[in-house]
Amino acid sequence: MANLQARWLTSVLDIPRAQWDSLWPPQAEGYDFYRCQEEAGIENFEFFYLGLYAGDRPVLFAPMFTAPFNMGLAMDETWRARLEKVQARWPGFLVFKTLFCGSPTGECNVVGVADDFRQDPALYAALDRALMDMARQRRVFMVVFKDLLDTDAERFAPMKRLGWFGGDSMDTAVLDTPFSSLDEYLAQLGPRTRKELRRKLRQSTQELEVETVTRIDDIVDEVYRLYKGVHDQGVMSFEVLTPAYFLNFCRHIPDNTVYFLYWTKGDGQGRRLVGMDFCLHYEDRLLAKYTGMDYTVSRELNLYFIGLLSNIDWCIRHGKKRCLLGPGSYAVKQQMGARLVPLRTLTKLVNPLLNWFPNRFA
Numbered sequence: 001m002a003n004l005q006a007r008w009l010t011s012v013l014d015i016p017r018a019q020w021d022s023l024w025p026p027q028a029e030g031y032d033f034y035r036c037q038e039e040a041g042i043e044n045f046e047f048f049y050l051g052l053y054a055g056d057r058p059v060l061f062a063p064m065f066t067a068p069f070n071m072g073l074a075m076d077e078t079w080r081a082r083l084e085k086v087q088a089r090w091p092g093f094l095v096f097k098t099l100f101c102g103s104p105t106g107e108c109n110v111v112g113v114a115d116d117f118r119q120d121p122a123l124y125a126a127l128d129r130a131l132m133d134m135a136r137q138r139r140v141f142m143v144v145f146k147d148l149l150d151t152d153a154e155r156f157a158p159m160k161r162l163g164w165f166g167g168d169s170m171d172t173a174v175l176d177t178p179f180s181s182l183d184e185y186l187a188q189l190g191p192r193t194r195k196e197l198r199r200k201l202r203q204s205t206q207e208l209e210v211e212t213v214t215r216i217d218d219i220v221d222e223v224y225r226l227y228k229g230v231h232d233q234g235v236m237s238f239e240v241l242t243p244a245y246f247l248n249f250c251r252h253i254p255d256n257t258v259y260f261l262y263w264t265k266g267d268g269q270g271r272r273l274v275g276m277d278f279c280l281h282y283e284d285r286l287l288a289k290y291t292g293m294d295y296t297v298s299r300e301l302n303l304y305f306i307g308l309l310s311n312i313d314w315c316i317r318h319g320k321k322r323c324l325l326g327p328g329s330y331a332v333k334q335q336m337g338a339r340l341v342p343l344r345t346l347t348k349l350v351n352p353l354l355n356w357f358p359n360r361f362a
Helices: 017-023 031-038 077-087 121-138 150-155 157-162 182-187 191-207 217-231 243-252 303-317 330-335 352-361
Strands: 005-009 046-054 057-070 095-101 142-148 165-168 172-176 208-213 257-264 273-282 285-293 322-326 339-341 344-349
Touching (some): 005 121, 031 046, 046 121, 057 121, 095 121, 121 142, 121 157, 150 344, 157 344, 172 330, 182 191, 182 303, 208 303, 217 243, 217 273, 217 285, 243 257, 257 303, 273 303, 285 303, 303 322
Parallel strands (some): 095 142, 285 322
Antiparallel strands (some): 005 046, 057 095, 142 344, 165 344, 172 339, 208 257, 257 273, 273 285
16 A cells, blocks of 8 residues: 655646646646646636655646635525525625635546556545645635546545545536538438528628637737626626636647637628637547627627537537537537536535535435
């Protein structure tokens, strides 16, 4: 049984890239993704990293952050609405400082683990011990593994013997795109959906110009305005991004970054930016990260649907086999052929007495 030591690192740049890559699966949300995120200055979020080492050899890297968590985000719509009424008078009610394993802006939680340690009980005992020590040090209410795929949730199942309990997070939508053209994609949809999408495409061709770029330095304020327009429509939100977040990706990883920009047609002042999609891509997939739109014209111009179709068309033309569309708007995404992939959580309350109750009834 290995004697593992925990080290807390304040930046991903404190980890040699070769060490990170030795444990991390190849994907867009890797070393540079975390650098872009941590350097964005997201308010109320503190980012750091846990490393477990066998001597000088790293055997686990886990991205971590602390943030206030509104329990309404874990409730259904009915109870969330009730909680919002209470929080209108008492804003801090059921909002707890939380230590998270994962990323607030990531597609799913990944923890890099050496292959030969994945079955070692000492790894999970050391991980639990390190997380609880940090939780008490930071005076947080609970520790949460955020947005685990089923395969990763199974890998960390040994944590349940140490007092952790499982739960469900929001599903993410994935659209497989093994098509030779957008027409072929549309042809396999239901007749009603296909007819409606073709109508929206014809209309957008007359009224919109779609541009794909890898840099937005000169229009970042407009991009951010559109992002905030969508963000502020949300019932409850977790993170509020900054302009620096969007700029960091085109500066640090332009080869994995694409921005879809939607302009109204016209010369001079008649041409304006009314929508955007920020996406990452890697190998066989496109990850739709954040969208933004001008709500004064969004319905008239069918911006939401045109954004989805633009993402799908880009995937097809660039040989990507999957378009990851993220959580929310499930009915529309399923109508367009997406499948839902469940995401899970693992949680432990720092107070042992309080932690007994969810373990007893989980």
